[in-house]
Amino acid sequence: MASGNVTRCGKTEFHWGERTYIMGIVNVSPDSFSGDGVADIETAVAQAHRFVEDGTDILDVGGESTRPGSSQIAIEEEIKRVVPVIERLAHKIAVPISIDTYKYEVAKQALDAGAAILNDQWGLKKEPRLTELAAKRNVPIVLMSNQRNKGGFDVGAGRDTAYYDDVMAEVISSLQQSVNIALKAGVSGENIIIDPGIGFGKTWQQDIEIIRRLRELKALELPVLIGTSRKSLIKMVLNLPADQRVEGTAATVAISIANGADIVRVHDVKQMVRVCRMTDAIVRGIKTD
Numbered sequence: 001m002a003s004g005n006v007t008r009c010g011k012t013e014f015h016w017g018e019r020t021y022i023m024g025i026v027n028v029s030p031d032s033f034s035g036d037g038v039a040d041i042e043t044a045v046a047q048a049h050r051f052v053e054d055g056t057d058i059l060d061v062g063g064e065s066t067r068p069g070s071s072q073i074a075i076e077e078e079i080k081r082v083v084p085v086i087e088r089l090a091h092k093i094a095v096p097i098s099i100d101t102y103k104y105e106v107a108k109q110a111l112d113a114g115a116a117i118l119n120d121q122w123g124l125k126k127e128p129r130l131t132e133l134a135a136k137r138n139v140p141i142v143l144m145s146n147q148r149n150k151g152g153f154d155v156g157a158g159r160d161t162a163y164y165d166d167v168m169a170e171v172i173s174s175l176q177q178s179v180n181i182a183l184k185a186g187v188s189g190e191n192i193i194i195d196p197g198i199g200f201g202k203t204w205q206q207d208i209e210i211i212r213r214l215r216e217l218k219a220l221e222l223p224v225l226i227g228t229s230r231k232s233l234i235k236m237v238l239n240l241p242a243d244q245r246v247e248g249t250a251a252t253v254a255i256s257i258a259n260g261a262d263i264v265r266v267h268d269v270k271q272m273v274r275v276c277r278m279t280d281a282i283v284r285g286i287k288t289d
Contacts (some may be wrong), residue, residue, distance in 0.1 A: 007140050007223065009096045010116050014057075016223045019286060020257050020276040023098065023225065023265040024048075024056035028063045028081040039085040044085045046073035052093050055273035057114050059093070060119055060265060061085055062100030069092070078106045083113045090114020098142070104129045111137055121200065122146050123178035131185030138193045145171045147201025165179055167206040168213045171196045173222060193263065195225040204233040211252055213257035227265035229272075246271055254279045 014021060025107045026048050030039040038044045046060050064073050064082030078101065086097055090113060098117035099110035102125050107118055111133060120130055125146065134141040147170065164170045175194045184193055196218060198207045208227075209258040217224050234240065234248035246268050253264050253272055257279045266272040280286045 007193070011094075012057075012096050013111075014223070014262075015063050016262050017284075019280050019284065020261065021057040021263045022055065022269060022273055022276060023058040023060050023227075023263055024051035024269040025229065025265060025267050026051070026056075026061045026085065027065075028061060028067050028085055041084045041088065043247050045088045048085070048093070049090050049267045050096055053271045054270040056269045057096060057099050058096055058117065058263070060100050061115070062099040062119075063106070064101065066209055067161075067204065075103055078193050080105065082106065083109050086110055086113040086219070094252065104133070104224055105131055106183050110137065113196045116140075118142065120144060121197070123174065123197075125240050128181055128185070131182050131187055132192060134182065135188075138191065140193055141182065141187060142193045142195055142201065143175060143182065144195040145174040145178070145197040147171075147174070147197065164206075167202060167209055168216050171210060172217065172219065174235045175217070179220065179222065182281040189222070193225050194220060195227065195265075198226060198233070199231045203235040204273070207231070207233040208237075211256055211259065213263060214256055218260055223262040224260055225265060226256045226265040229266040229268070235270075236242065250275045257282050 005016050006193055018265060023132045031211045032081060038047060051059060061082050063078040082099065089097060095112060096116040098108055099115040100119045101107050102120050102122040107130055116139055118134055120141060121144045123128045123143040124130060125143060130141065179192055196202065196210050196217060198210060214224065214226065229247045230242045234245040238248050249266065249268065250271065253275050255283055256264060257276065264272060264276065
């Protein structure tokens with residue numbers, strides 16, 4: 001299913017293949033694996049404005065932690081965390097806002113508040129009704145491959161893991177299923193973005209293999225988002241706490257771009273904007289003057 005070269009999001013156009021786009025993470029949750037979660041609206045809004053100044057292309061606002069072992073919060077609490085932030089930002093920033101949730105009511109109210117992209121960490125496997133929103137509102141949707149709850153528990157990485165003979169084949173199959181659900185519901189191919197789900201039910205070795213083989217996702221002919229920022233694969237290789245994984249993140253971002261990533265989801269926006277520009281200059285031949 002070819003997506004075409006352009007995805008439109010309000011007044012923004014993403015021209016895939018021309019450069020790498022940056023998605024800056026705004027965690028409106030005190031329970032964040034990366035240590036960057038914020039618990040109040042003012043801090044989240046200030047962080048978002050700083051990310052825009054630093055060069056982010058998308059703001060990804062989420063209210064529920066996705067770290068391994070985290071507890072699900074009530075829908076009302078998640079709405080209370082994210083909707084006021086989106087309302088404060090929607091008419092004051094030039095970049096589109098993504099809502100990081102798999103819950104229908106949270107997504108609906110976020111879109112009503114001004115969000116323009118859906119980011120579903122379960123790839124429609126938990127809430128297929130998100131396709132209704134994506135199709136009706138004509139907004140892009142990120143579909144992630146999530147293998148959590150399919151295997152054992154990786155003590156070293158501290159997360160659920162699934163074991164496969166070929167992890168990339170599993171990821172591609174999972175994503176194809178999600179894409180089929182979206183297309184069947186009337187979501188435009190131009191509005192579908194795929195994410196292999198680094199850290200979601202894979203061992204750290206499998207995460208590294210996915211980065212190494214990322215170009216295989218191009219078989220789905222859709223733009224690819226990847227989120228490696230500060231994740232446990234960096235911890236396992238470098239043995240560093242989350243707030244000291246900038247260099248490790250930079251390495252994964254650069255290699256992911258070289259292997260076909262179109263969007264990188266990151267915590268350290270200023271540094272990763274520079275990494276992306278430099279990597280694009282090498283990989284895509286973009287001038288940096």
